Amino acid sequence: MNNEPSGPVNQDSHLSKTPTSEVPPVPVEQAPKKKKTGLIIGAVVGVSVIILLVATVLLYFLWWQSPKKIVADAVSSTMLAKEMTSEGTLEVDAEGADIDVDFFSSSNKDASKVDMTIKLKVKDLPKAVELKLKGIYMSDGVAYVNVDGIQKAVEDVIDSFFEKAIKERGGELSDSDRARIPAMKEQIMSAIKPYFEKIDGKWLKFTKEYVEKNAGEQSSCWSKAMEEYKKNDSARKELTKAYVNNFPEFKQLDQDRDGAQGFEIDLSDTKTRESFVKLAKELSETKLGKQLAKCEEQQDGGKSYTDENKKKDVIDEDVSAKIRFWVDPFSHQMKHVEMEITDDKDNAKAMASVSLKLGESEKVEAPKDAKDANEINNESSGLELMEYMQEIFSM
Numbered sequence: 001m002n003n004e005p006s007g008p009v010n011q012d013s014h015l016s017k018t019p020t021s022e023v024p025p026v027p028v029e030q031a032p033k034k035k036k037t038g039l040i041i042g043a044v045v046g047v048s049v050i051i052l053l054v055a056t057v058l059l060y061f062l063w064w065q066s067p068k069k070i071v072a073d074a075v076s077s078t079m080l081a082k083e084m085t086s087e088g089t090l091e092v093d094a095e096g097a098d099i100d101v102d103f104f105s106s107s108n109k110d111a112s113k114v115d116m117t118i119k120l121k122v123k124d125l126p127k128a129v130e131l132k133l134k135g136i137y138m139s140d141g142v143a144y145v146n147v148d149g150i151q152k153a154v155e156d157v158i159d160s161f162f163e164k165a166i167k168e169r170g171g172e173l174s175d176s177d178r179a180r181i182p183a184m185k186e187q188i189m190s191a192i193k194p195y196f197e198k199i200d201g202k203w204l205k206f207t208k209e210y211v212e213k214n215a216g217e218q219s220s221c222w223s224k225a226m227e228e229y230k231k232n233d234s235a236r237k238e239l240t241k242a243y244v245n246n247f248p249e250f251k252q253l254d255q256d257r258d259g260a261q262g263f264e265i266d267l268s269d270t271k272t273r274e275s276f277v278k279l280a281k282e283l284s285e286t287k288l289g290k291q292l293a294k295c296e297e298q299q300d301g302g303k304s305y306t307d308e309n310k311k312k313d314v315i316d317e318d319v320s321a322k323i324r325f326w327v328d329p330f331s332h333q334m335k336h337v338e339m340e341i342t343d344d345k346d347n348a349k350a351m352a353s354v355s356l357k358l359g360e361s362e363k364v365e366a367p368k369d370a371k372d373a374n375e376i377n378n379e380s381s382g383l384e385l386m387e388y389m390q391e392i393f394s395m
Contacts, residue, residue, distance in 0.1 A: 067252055071263060072244050073332035074325070079240040083108045083361040088354035095347045097122045111138045111364035125160035129153040136364060141208040141227055144370050148201040151193065158188055203370035210373055221295035229288045239289075242282040248275035253324065260326035260335040267321040318345035333358050 078084075090101040098121045105114040114135045121128040131153055136144040162181055212220040229235050249271055253262030266272060283289045319341060326336040334356050341350045 067250070067261075067263065070261065070327050070329065070332050071247065071250065074327040074334040075243055075247060076240050077332065077358060078334045078356065079243065080236055081358045083359050085357045085360050085362065086354050088352065091351045093349045096124070106360075106362040106364065108361040108364070109139065111136065111366075113137075113362070113364045122160070124164060125157065126163050127156040127160045129156055136366065138364075138366055141223075142366070143206045143211075144203050144367055145206065146201065146203045146367075147199065150200040151196045154192065154196065155189065158185055198371075198376055203367040204373045204376065205370040206373050218295050222292065225288060225291040225295065228291070232287075235287045238286045239283065242279065242286055246275055246279035246282055248272040248279075257326045257336055259328070261329050262324060262326045265323040267319075267323070319343050 085104070085106045087104045088102075090099070090103070092099040100119040101116055103114060103116040106112065114133075116133040116135075118131045118133060119128055120131075130149055132148040134146040134148075138144075162185070208223070211223055229239075248265050248267075249269070250263045250265045253264055256262060267276070284293060321339065321341040324338040324340075325334060327333065328335055337352075337354045337356070339350075339352045343349070
């Protein structure tokens with residue numbers, strides 16, 4: 001007998017008849033409470049960061065931005081710079097003449113150059129003289145010089161000389177004397193023109209051997225000492241240390257210049273003068289100082305360069321001077337330097353202004369068309385020319 005149901009089973013009906021029972025609640029684990037240790041560590045780290053930031057700011061303003069640090073760094077970086085360009089002016093108002101100079105220079109480990117425009121006005125002469133000077137110094141010790149405007153300058157000086165002579169005579173000259181003036185000018189120019197034509201506006205080459213032979217023992221000694229100094233990093237650091245250790249007192253200027261902080265040194269101040277005496281003494285004890293002292297002894301017939309000599313060279317009661325300089329407050333690099341000098345004894349004033357760019361230089365190459373200075377000397381003696389000029393102007 002088949003006991004299976006004949007039709008489909010109603011599942012809903014079957015389940016509805018099944019007795020129900022309540023499902024017990026599943027226990028939920030509560031998250032453990034956070035410990036205070038993590039909060040404390042976080043607070044300590046946060047406070048430490050704040051302290052570090054505050055310390056950094058204080059260090060920046062109290063040490064890195066302190067005037068002494070700024071100036072010391074500026075002096076060091078300038079003296080130790082291996083690349084530099086400078087541009088500026090020099091004005092001299094002396095009792096007998098006024099001199100104005102505009103210049104640009106560039107230097108690196110391989111070579112250095114300078115371009116100058118020089119304007120000279122002798123007060124007793126009506127005409128001013130203008131010369132353009134270019135100089136190049138290569139690392140092998142060879143120098144190149146180009147002076148442009150020599151002939152024009154000499155002609156102006158000769159014209160001024162005759163004008164002065166006429167004025168001193170009250171402007172009264174006989175017809176014969178006036179007729180002689182053009183002939184005298186022509187005579188002078190014909191004598192000196194061949195020499196100046198060879199050098200005016202042309203590059204001349206001066207070897208180390210030429211300098212040693214013609215410049216004298218002292219100049220040759222100085223040249224050798226400076227050449228060794230330029231190549232010797234330890235000597236440069238020694239000299240820089242002496243400057244930094246004995247740098248005179250200075251005051252900060254109220255007005256900045258192009259964002260750079262300004263400082264001033266008054267050389268008329270007694271303490272400042274004493275600082276320079278100490279500086280001179282320490283400089284004389286450096287390697288370069290000892291070499292230069294030997295050069296001075298050669299000039300003075302073997303006499304030693306004593307402390308009294310140094311004091312006389314550094315301190316001159318008749319001269320007052322102020323040095324102003326401006327330093328970038330972030331890089332601590334020297335940007336501008338000004339110097340103002342007044343000499344009451346000689347009735348003279350001088351003002352120099354220089355803008356510096358450290359870490360920059362122009363490419364410098366030796367001129368290919370330079371003529372050896374020895375060739376010029378062999379063709380015409382410069383000494384004879386100078387003697388001739390003195391004879392003419394002493395008439």
